[in-house]
Amino acid sequence: MATSISFVGLSCFLLSLCLVCSLKEGYAFEELIESYAESYLTHTFEVSSLFASSICNHSTKANERESTFRVVDKYGPCFQPSLHRSVVPPSLTDIIRSDRARIYSIQARLSKNSGRRDLIVEPNSLGIPIIDGSAFDTLSYLVKVGLGTPKKDLSLILDTGSRLTWTQCEPCRSCYKQSEPLYDRDDSNSYVTIPRNDPVCEYVRRPVDPPRPINLCSYEISYGDGSVSVGFFSKETLTMSAAEKINSFLFGCGTDNKGPFNLVAGILGLNQEDASIVFQTAQKYNKIFSYCLPSSTSSTGHLTFGSQTPAPAGIKYTKLVAEKSPFYGLDLIGIGLGGTKLNIPESIFTTPGTIIDSGAVFSYLPPVAYMTFRDKFRVAMSAYPLIPGPTAAIETCYDFSKSTSVTVPEISFFFKDGTIVGIPGKYSFIEYNTTLTCLGFQDGGDKHSIIGNKVQRTMEVVYDVPGQRVGFAPNGCS
Incomplete structure (x- = not known):
């Protein structure tokens, strides 16, 4: 026994001696650091790149494709109406409150008790009046479409959670202010009314008090904040580009509209229901579409x-x-x-499920997942000053004003089929000003996880409905 112990002790001594010699030469230490760096993925970016410039930087991809709309941020120089009227971006507090209203509406529709169409409330991608009645906007993305013949250019919200495309129409009985001139059906020679008894009229909910004439198909669509659009379900020519047009496109011609839509002409509905543009163009585009959300308000x-x-x-x-x-x-x-899956039971995610959404700003995780993720993120970011957020819900914020660059761990989404999608750490943040940048994840309660729009920035997200798959590709806007 003594001989055995002596042998082990000698072996340990010789191993230690070798390790000391290696460390002295620097090899083992360098290899250890290199190994750690390879296993912990990070991204370093200039702090200045978080904030938009005053000049619009156009994506080259949009120019290479025919059936394409350009996507812009509502609050940047690429949204041309902003040149005519100042649009003040919402505060982070406003964003989270507005986001919550959208999430609650989505959860209501996903609930088993929300099956009746006449009780369904569309998720709101725009804003919510809070206690005092003030209206708040969220950070939405816009596409400019051409409607009518001759076409009228209109800026619409890109919304994967909405089934109906609609815009404000003249003659308008009650309309909110928008920057672009209202679409006037009398000025278009391709506008077509739909009779009340037409089968496609079943795609929409009919108002309790329909507009006149009542023999035409009318619609009503309401949102979580009390916003509403009422008008006529109609057909029109939708222009994507000089070479791409959609004839007899079903849309809502809103003559009574209210809500905090702030300059925007309406919504482009991209969900999986009959009236959405995805299903209307199925014969031509096979229910396949993709988008790339710009990296900042000054990009497209x-x-x-x-x-x-x-x-x-x-x-x-x-x-x-x-x-x-x-x-x-x-x-x-x-x-x-950093490329490593966190120790969170899979059932935390799979029991409620997950959706990807173009309208929600933040991403939402179940409580256990969120707290684990938040705590690990803070440890990884301990080199930077953690500062109080504007509300209890926005609790992981940083002041990067004294840094020229920031190194952030990569975020990964792990899916059941083995797919792993990495998100550059830069897009885990929602930046508000030079001294306030916050983690773009929130506790979503014991409901569905939601992958919001900020973590999707710069990726091309491909929706292949017939193939029953969603794809993610890096550098989709460049």
Whole structure:
């Protein structure tokens, strides 16, 4: 026994001696650091890149495709109406309150008790009046479409959670202010009314007090904040580009509208219901579309219909969960930092499920997942000053004003089919000003996880409905 112990002791001594010698030469230490760096993925970016410039930087991808709309941020120089009227971006407090209203509406529709269409309230991608009645906008993305013949250019909210495309119409009995001239059906030679007894009139909810004439198909669509659009369900020519037009496109011609829409002409509905543009153009584009949301308010992205050849470089597909329709559901089973999956039970994610949404700003995780993720994120960011957020809900914020660059761990989404999608750490933040930048994740309660629009920035997100899959490709806007 003594000989055995002596042998072990001698072995340990010799091993230690070798390690000391290696460390002295620097090799083992350097290898250890290199190994750690490879296993912990980070991204370093200039702090100045978080904030928009006064000049619009156009995406080159939008110019390369025919069936494409340009996507812009509502509050930047790429949204041309902002040149004519100042639009003040919402505060982070306003954003989270508005986001919560949208999330509650989405959860209501996903609930088993929300099956009746006449009781369904569309999720709101725009704003919510809070206690005092003030209206707050969220950070939405816009596409400019051409409607009518000759076409009238209109800026609409890109919304994967809405089934109906609508805009304000003349003659308007009650309309909110918008920057662009209202669409006037009398000025278009391609506008077509739909009779009340037409089968497509079943796609929309009829108002209790329909506008005159009552023999025409009318619609009403309401949102979580009390905003509403009422008018006539009609047909018109929708222009994407000089070479791409959609004839007899079904849309809502709103003659009574209210809500905090702030300059925007209406909504472009992209969900999985009959009246959405995705399903209306199924014969031409096969229910396939993709978008790339711009990196900042001074950049542009694109919304493209139809499959792309060749496919976007580096694209990764994951399964589309059919039972979450009309929303786009995903089989999320985990979240990671630095390339490593966090120790969170998969059931935390799979029991309620997950959807991806173009209208929600923040991303929402179940409580256990959020707290684990938040705590690990703070540890990884301990080199930077953690400061109080504007509300209890926005609790992980930083002041980067004394830094020229920031290093952030990569965020990963882990899906049931083995797909792992990495998000550059820069897009885990929502920046408000030079001294206030906050983590773009929130506690979503014991409900569905939601992948919001800020973490989707610069990726090309491909929705392949017939293939029942959603794809993610890096560098989609450049």
